[in-house]
Amino acid sequence: MEIQVMKNILGENDRLAAENQALFAAQKVYVLNLMGSPGAGKTSLLEKTIEQLKDELSLAVIEGDLFTAKDAERIDRYGVPVIQINTAGGCHLDAAMVQKAATKLDLAALDLLIVENVGNLVCPAEFAVGEDDKAVVLSVTEGDDKPLKYPLIFKESAVALINKIDILPYCNFNLAGAKEDITALHPGIKIVELSCATGEGVAEWCAWLKARVGEKSS
Amino acid sequence: MEIQVMKNILGENDRLAAENQALFAAQKVYVLNLMGSPGAGKTSLLEKTIEQLKDELSLAVIEGDLFTAKDAERIDRYGVPVIQINTAGGCHLDAAMVQKAATKLDLAALDLLIVENVGNLVCPAEFAVGEDDKAVVLSVTEGDDKPLKYPLIFKESAVALINKIDILPYCNFNLAGAKEDITALHPGIKIVELSCATGEGVAEWCAWLKARVGEKSS
Secondary structure, three states, X not given: OHHHHHHHHHHHHHHHHHXXXXXXXXXXXXXXXXXXXXXXXXXXXXXHHHHHHOOOOOEEEEEEEOOOOXXXXXXXXXXXXXEEEEOOOOOOOOHHHHHHHHOOOOHHHOOEEEEEOOOEOOHHHHOOOOOXXXXXXXXXXXXOOHHHHOHHHHHHOOEEEEEOHHHHHHOOOOHHHHHHHHHHHOOOOEEEEOOOOOOOOHHHHHHHHHHHHHHHXX | OHHHHHHHHHHHHHHHHHHHHHHHHHOOOEEEEEEEOOOOOHHHHHHHHHHHHOOOOOEEEEEEEOOOOHHHHHHHOOOOOEEEEEOOOOOOOOHHHHHHHHOOOOHHHOOEEEEEOOOEOOHXXXXXXXXXXXXXXXXXXXXXXXXXXXXXXXXXXXXXXXXXXXXXXXXXXXXXXXXXXXXXXOOOOEEEEOOOOOOOOHHHHHHHHHHHHHHHHO
């Protein structure tokens, strides 16, 4: 009976996600659903991405958090349109929340919309929000066992960002092994090693993202 | 309508959690529900705790993961009874899962049962499993903004363990500020700073845990 309920909720979410996708397609906005554990570095990566791309692309951000507008305040400093969604305890964003937030943005003026999901390596992967691609951020401090323990999010993501590579020497993290596991779960996935502290890998990530935005707008 | 469903599921969980609590009380087993983000260091802390306490207390572990038995294998090396629950995608343990796993343990012989929840800073806090106390592990690599962004888990926990204190110099983490936020959310909460890498703080944590186990068995 619980499974039946889950199916109904996901079915309704899929319907709204398809509506969002049609809306974003009509406005030629590329949408990225950015996911990862609490503290993986999603907002820091967003800051680096905005620094690198804001003169080339028209972009906006939707921030998802249980409570507070801390992340939106961080993005607002860059002069980029940002909408904060507070889920009030909810463990993921869903298509309905993103649909409502998107009405507050001038989609026609945008090339790129990044949706930063609630910090959670499990539930966000189950709920499409109308994105073109999902991305997962995994920091080396979280441990190299995480891809096999949380496989869905790696299977669903077009790109895996291995973050905090600057503190790899202080962590017991098998980088080659983690990359092998990610590729085994999702052959063909793009993997970028990066550090928001040093900037390493940010250019490679932004080049990938820019190419994806270009494919959508052309 | 969705809220109604949630209430029903939680109501059923509360009923089963109360059953578990009665079972554990009858056997005088103290039960800890250990929670935290993926990679916060829950299993490493368990390993250190077992090393310190296994000659003094009779203990067992229930491991919760979406997939794999990696964590149970780590615990099994210490010669401690361990049951692995695989939630197959589920984002938290619930009372029914723990009830089923507990039937495989000799509860009458135990002083302490530690339930390591799925790595997730959100959902596990909502589902009691029949525990005496909840504990949350937060690593300094996750960022000092996490208590205010994920308040429920800190409000629910009797103890907050600030882990990976050895790499504090390499992280941008305001320790005093994080502790203030945790205490503001939950006045009276026990906070322990620790490092599973260096062993710092482990004795303080184990002393707290041993005292709680003692209160239950007396």
